[in-house]
Amino acid sequence: MSGAFRIPRAGRLSQAKTARFSFDGQSYTGIEGDTLASALLANGVHLVGRSFKYHRPRGFLSAGAEEPNALVQIVRDDARKTPNVRATVQELYDGLAANSQNRWPSLAFDVGAVNDLASPLFSAGFYYKTFMWPKAAWKSLYEPKIREAAGLGVSPDKPDPDHYSSRYAHCDVLVLGGGAAGIAAALAAAETGVRVILADEQAEFGGSLRFETGARIDGQDGFAWAKGAIARLSAMDNVRVLSRTTAFGYYAQNFVGLVERVSDHLKAPGHDLPRERLWQVRAKRVVLASGAIERHMVFANNDRPGIMLAGAARTFLNQYGVAVGRNVGVYTANDSAYAAAIDLKKAGVNVAAIVDLRDNPTGPVIDEARALGIEINFGRAVIRAGGKLRVSSMTVQPKNGGGERTIAVDAILMSAGWTPSVHLFSQSRGKVAFNDETKRFVPGTYAQDCVSVGACNGTDGLSATVDEAYAAGAKAAKDANARDYGAKTAKGAKPKVDASESWSRGMLGAAPGAGPDTTVKAFVDFQNDVTAKDIRQAVHEGMRSIEHVKRFTTNGMATDQGKTSNMHGLAIAAETLGKPIPEVGLTTFRAPYTPVTFGAIVSHARGPLFDPTRKTATHPWAEAQGAVFEDVGQWKRAWYFPKTGEDMHSAVDRECVAVRTTAGLFDASTLGKIEVVGPDAAKFMELLYTNPWEKLEPGRCRYGIMLREDGFIYDDGVVGRLAPDRFHVTTTTGGAPRVMNHMEDYLQTEFPHLNVWLTSITEQWAVIAVQGPKSRDIIAPLVEGIDMSDEALPHMSVREGKICGVPTRLFRMSFTGERGFEVNVPADYGQAVWEALWAEGQKHGATAYGTEAMHVLRAEKGYIIVGQDTDGTVTPNDAGLDWAVGKKKADFVGIRGMARLDLVAKGRKQLVGLKTKDPKVVLEEGAQIVEDPKQAIPMKMIGHVTSSYWSQNCGRSIALALVAGGRDRVGDTLYVPMPNGVIEVEVTGMVFFDETGGRLNG
Amino acid sequence: MAKAAAKKTAPVASPSVERRPALAGRSTSATGVKVEVLPPAERISLRAPEASAAALSKALGVPLPKKPKTSASKAGRTALWLGPDEWLVIDEAGNDPLADCAKVSALHSAVGISHRNIAISVAGPAAEAAINSGCPQDLSLEAFPVGAASRTILGKAEIVLLRTAADAFRVECWRSFSDYVFTFLSEGARDAAG
Amino acid sequence: MLLIRCPYCEEERPELEFRNAGEAHIARSANMAGESDDDFEKFFFIRSNPKGIIYERWRHMHGCARFFNAVRDTVTDKFVMTYKAGEPKPAKLPGASK
């Protein structure tokens, strides 16, 4: 049995296929194809949630995505808990478990409901006016309490085991919305053969045809026609039909984001299916067929469980075969609710009365309702609903006042009219226009290549809708100017509407009895508990812009984003202000249309795909050696190579000593490398670097500095000249991409007359630095064709030849101060050559060293690291690199910037060395330096420590620092105030080891 | 042009160490699509003004394409248009395009990048969808026909894409992050099959 | 995500392939070293930042890698046209009424 309220032979579900599920621990049975909402209603459950502020009991307002009340937590397992799921959208699967939210201890008895009693205090914006005294209580008391009370569901607390995927797609015509309008438009477009994508948020296409029993198209029931049309479309190669797919964002140039819910409706999704799939569609034309959303009536206690939109009740009946009550009342201001009363009556449900605000409406539905014997009351209002956890009655009064009458009901179906869904149109930056006659905003001025059709365009009536949509679909296909992809089926004809339901206007704002001078709770925004009087109060308090009203009352800011509440709120504000609606304006429609799972937006970019990881050719070797890696940009670099029992400190000490006593191998592959080739290569280098290059001999290297135009150091590196027209440029690891971009920028746009080209060769060459007194002994046996003598291959030179039988660019250079080489080999040979060098090195006691030892060794020599010892405010002079600036050069990038007033002023921060008075004390990088440690806070700081290490080779700590007027302070004592005491330091030169540089040839 | 340098970097007949390409041998299959790392190839980045194109085409034995997003292929050698003065030349036949260019005196820059890139084949009816999991270009046959070539984006990585058949692509990327590209394509393939 | 026509690739391509490179038609002086402080400030720091039509540079970073120029409306983000680097600022814009 799938519920006492299931009506035999009603609806479209196969009653045989049952599914078990639970809600708040209670077991129920539903049917496959149900939503959680329809399945609960079938079991007579109306109470499903509690509201945000007053914790009022709530049921189902709608049968769709606009639902503000029926939010639940879906629990698949411990790691798959999803908060704030709309029960009206969640499809039922066997075993589904759902819990209600925002209540304690239970849904039926919620302590938080005390807020409802105190609600006169909790008027709009009350929190801005209180909780200010005593001051400290905000942090310790008020805010924690407010935070605890707020929120709806509970965040997951474990990483999500599900995965998400994404797809970029292109099409000629994208049709959003799969009701009669969308289907007609898609048919027309598809039949021309162009590429069409049709998407609808529901599991089944048809839109309002799902409940409109009066619709007949092409001789069939409307829903059957929709099903047939979708089958035809699905069979066409040029058409992609996406159900359960919500277009959530309409971005620039017809770029639309959609989310497809792939497996949340499945009992056992399996490992291969993503939970959701993000579609990012670029369409030549977009057809918006997003329909309309029914509005509720604003009257006292209109939020009681059992009170819902009339169209929703019809959907529950005609789609799911569920009666929302046994004795229902209807409250309406338009025709469409009559159809609900008629359908329910025909299904055997008692309709206690229809209450219609209008004075003397006429029309076929009214006649039919009357003919069925339903009591109809014109010119009357429902002034309040009775009952608490479930509606029990409605009290009716003539709309201009008079005697009250209370009618017992167990459900109230309401309709104030339909609001066109202009969300996506508005997101496309189109301007809506207010139609004063129909009291609705409809698409006005278009900003993109799209068109609205049907209810979202304010088009009433099925026949007019299908005509409009079909024509628009055909035109969109034509305008897309695309080739025919070959529709497989024969060209069809325009669908013919044989019968449809009548439509009429409705009303906006509060109904009689809900103000302006009452204190009743007539809800405009259900979830956020915004009442008509809250909106009036906001206006009285000076909120004249609708944006202020919205923000002050929070109307329309709940998870439904005001789909049912915005127009009512606007109308009440306008009425209170005494202004016409268009003058008050409409709040902005912002993406997403409905909430979108973070996972879907992130899709593949999780875990290892969050960001590319870059690894060098020798990475596997270092890993096997137990290296610890550090992240440098996207690269993983070997940081140090601890031997058993070693911590970082002892490993680094050992590595540093080994390099200076024997030799070390270091993977320098991550340094950026650019090959600069062409007859004007040297001219180009002259412009991009501060140094002179024209006279550098082929086969020689030079340390180069690159500035930005503002004169600050941008990057540095050793550059080798391979041939008159060919330079091998190196950059910092992190700087490689931006240096390349910087060079290309100047080459292409400032110096396009130069015949020179740049190619990134960072990844072509693996670079193995071999440094130390034994470095030549290690390399020489493996090298062919290069004279390794100091005369033939002096410091700062480069040769091409072979190593281990493979090509090499062999640099004699040193970032350690020792005799050193950098062996460049094609990357795929990198690890094998490393292993060969390693084997040679073992004969001499060489070690592998990582980036940390590299940092220490270079600091011992006073070699800077751009980005560590410099930031973006350091000039070559500041860094003590004036010698690298070509004084005779007429131009280079940065030549003017570095001559600016402040950049040549006295007292600038300059790089110097620091020695702590206690050699054992290692300064902290980033520590600040002062002249007078006794001054009060705020202290005058004159610099900071940029690099600081324990140097085993020096037997003491060493540091580099940027200090104001630093070079004039050499020999001075300065102070580094730390939390646990002041450290005395002496300002020194930057070289701590081998000041004469003799070891370069040692 | 750049003869001296080029000559010296010509490949060696018998290296004493083996070449270890990144991801060698990796492959994965899903319904409708196979993702597989291709064997090593010789490659150059070729830059030249229009005036040099004829001489370079002749030396390379493959006409350098002049139209954006196109490629030309002959005898195991493919030239991909990457920019108005830039081609990626891939040789899968074991010949050295760098050496061929070294003979050309017309203005150009040829730089060896054989080891910079690796290539991944994505093939099967769902290949297009697999790549579109992270590549924002329109890969329909109309917009990206067989032979079309383009540098573009896959997720957060740069790739070069070449359509080798209606249902097959060659994806080239730099070696250091090839694992990212391969993994991304594998995920894309899994979803394309679903 | 914008769709940008690359004048070298001769087709519209997704923004992800591009990188914006700031205002266009700010020439670097041939006599850079001799520029006044004011001129340098104008060159390096002052930007027109228009609300409306902007002349700007883009690089087809992950495409043909060329820098080029674009004319775009900063209010709607719509591109009016794109043209190659080095080409002069267009005297007349397509579809412009003024």
Added chain:
Amino acid sequence: MKKYSVFAIAREAMRGHKGWEEQWSSPEPKKEYDVIIVGAGGHGLATAYYLATVHGITNVAVLEKGWLGGGNTGRNTTIIRSNYLYDESAGIYDHALKLWDGLSQELNYNVMYSARGVMMLAHNVHDIQVLKRHVHANRLNGIDNEWLSPEQAKEFCPPLNISRDARYPVVGAALQRRGGTARHDAVAWGYARGASARGVHIIQNCEVTGVKRAANGAVVGVDTTRGFIGAKKVGVVAAGHSSVIMNMAGVRMPLESYPLQALVSEPVKPVVPCVVMSNTVHAYISQSDKGELVIGAGTDQYVSYSQTGGLHILQHTLDAICEMFPIFTRMKMLRSWGGIVDVTPDRSPILAKTPVPGLYVNCGWGTGGFKATPGSGHVFAHTIAKDDPHPINAPFTIERFRTGRLIDEAAAAAVAH
């Protein structure tokens, strides 16, 4: 101005909340004011408030082209902190922070300043160096900022992922406990109410279309969509539109305006107790009192006044959030929006007199203006009232771009090596 209090609420509750006064009036513009402030965002309204309360200048109009607080004030992620590196920045942001503490009482308007702590994550050695440089400089400047181990960071923010297996593991964090958030609308409204009560005219839907100058170059007033309004002093506080207004006065600015997007999730029960920021992974997050996760990151890459931006920017932002907080992939984005931020070349504001007599400008706050609101308004009011900058904003000149004396916080965090 009737005082707000719990008693006032109780009193009003008895009569259906009909006795509340307008929080600010909406007067017709006069022909002339002593001072015109262009822009009724938080900074502009604060300027007017302090002109009235500190300097006794109440004949002031604040002109707003839309609705007050509708620009970046109402579109930001409300992060408040003062742990900046340079003395100049630390000076102005900490001046603001001190005003935040007590602002609710000062304004008699609960702006919900919540000192829940701002934690900035380090993911690599370079981050540690940069953040520790901040920690030490802050300490000697009297600004609280402390270093945390990854474990301490997790203790302070339990949902944070500190696994070593993360793509970019957390290796430490800098925490400013006084940092936090505030309710953005309330800041604008509180200042508006306070200024209005003291006679300041807040004129909404009044767009400035021109800046009028006399023959001697001095400002004499502004043209607006509601006619000419005279004033001898005009303060431009127009955020993303500052270039546009300054151009009207013939002053070209070192500014570019970019879209800055942000988003919130659906509300959930308290889960993120503080503000977490990461420059390397590149996103930041906090949770509003309502329960929404408030998330932002960097700007789109191009100049734009469209107040929108690309989906891919939000993707990158959420990638980063889910990297730091893998438990959030099942959460849902509820709302996203864009603002227009005006950015200077050194990412520090301009808060100064201009070459035009009587014209003052307060702009260039980039992505971080909200936190400075009270301090910015306070010293800008001083600058206008005295025709001379307050010592705190004296370094934030326009001229610094000529001399090179920049206050480059971004450059100080240089990424390289």
